[in-house]
Amino acid sequence: MDRFEAIKTIASQLKDELVICNIGFPSRELYSINDSPTHFYMLGSMGMASSIGLGLAMAQERKVVVFDGDGSVLMNLGGLVTTFNQAPSNLVLLVIDNECYGSTGSQCTYASTVDLGKIAKSVGFENNFKFLESEKIDLEKVLKSEGPVFVHIKVKSGNADVPIIDITPEEILGRFMEEVKRP
Ligand SMILES: Cc1ncc(C[n+]2csc(CCOP(=O)(O)OP(=O)(O)O)c2C)c(N)n1
Numbered sequence: 001m002d003r004f005e006a007i008k009t010i011a012s013q014l015k016d017e018l019v020i021c022n023i024g025f026p027s028r029e030l031y032s033i034n035d036s037p038t039h040f041y042m043l044g045s046m047g048m049a050s051s052i053g054l055g056l057a058m059a060q061e062r063k064v065v066v067f068d069g070d071g072s073v074l075m076n077l078g079g080l081v082t083t084f085n086q087a088p089s090n091l092v093l094l095v096i097d098n099e100c101y102g103s104t105g106s107q108c109t110y111a112s113t114v115d116l117g118k119i120a121k122s123v124g125f126e127n128n129f130k131f132l133e134s135e136k137i138d139l140e141k142v143l144k145s146e147g148p149v150f151v152h153i154k155v156k157s158g159n160a161d162v163p164i165i166d167i168t169p170e171e172i173l174g175r176f177m178e179e180v181k182r183p
């Protein structure tokens with residue numbers, strides 16, 4: 001299973017959760033699999049999808065699902081500590097771990113030697129799931145768990161041949177904010 005297959009499997013199990021997606025190919029892949037106003041494609045800073053998800057989860061009650069990457073989590077490890085301490089019960093952090101900066105040329109990260117799931121456990125995340133590359137990602141238990149939930153998903157490296165997102169950042173933000181404000 002690669003990132004594209006993982007996102008496809010996960011997207012097919014999501015309902016009306018608010019989704020924050022990591023910069024680069026993860027967002028392009030999700031956009032091509034299934035676009036929705038409930039998706040915020042984070043086109044800016046690497047490492048910030050989890051922090052945006054945290055703020056969003058704290059600001060409203062709807063469930064928030066973040067698609068993050070190993071490189072991004074390693075860049076913003078402090079975000080895990082903040083998330084654990086703020087403890088939003090409606091936040092699910094999915095880390096798609098391909099052990100590389102897949103979107104910028106697949107340079108290796110340290111996720112091959114440092115276990116991100118163990119880091120999350122040591123920070124205190126009690127609801128902590130792991131899916132290996134060969135395992136089917138079943139989100140039922142994950143989505144039923146009390147947040148904040150950490151999900152470590154191991155995948156093969158590789159990007160799907162998908163085009164860039166052809167809606168503007170303003171459109172992405174505008175329609176997402178309408179969704180967030182929807183009663
Ligand atoms: C602060 C910052 N540094 C570097 C980049 C360039 N960049 C964009 S995506 C990316 C790789 C992200 O790797 P990862 O989070 O593991 O996601 P993957 O693409 O592997 O799914 C990099 C280095 C950036 N956008 N922002």
Ligand SMILES: [Mg+2]
Nearest residue numbers: 069070100102
């Ligand atoms: Mg990666």
